[in-house]
Amino acid sequence: MDNKKSFEEWMQIILGRFDKIDKTLDRMNKLKECFDGETLLDNHDLCKLLGVTKRTIARYRQKKLLPYYTYDNGRVYYKASEVEQFMIKKGKL
Structure with a gap:
């Protein structure tokens, strides 16, 4: 029992x-x-999309080349529209 x-x-x-x-x-x-009605990407998504390492993404953030947002869990997210603008500016799109 x-x-x-x-x-x-x-x-x-x-x-x-x-x-x-x-x-x-x-x-x-x-x-x-959804964040302000936009799709969000995380570091993993961005690395795959841009074909770069996490360290390169961190450098983009440090140099303020790529806007990012943090959530209460400390994770970093990027708006898809801002990533698209970044890619156009860098000639990757």
Whole structure:
């Protein structure tokens, strides 16, 4: 009887954690998809799009060549429209 109760308690804990993770992912996806009605890109997206390293992206930020936005989780995001303007200016588009 105790084993069954213990198992059910653990399953509830695990399911609760999955729910918490799911809510966090939903919140992050909504943030990434829309910021002032615009699509947001993160560092990984930008590296793939521009074909550069994360360090190069950091240099662009330091030199204020590329506008960026941070969220409360500390992650950096870029508006797709501003990235497009940057790419046109750099001749990559």
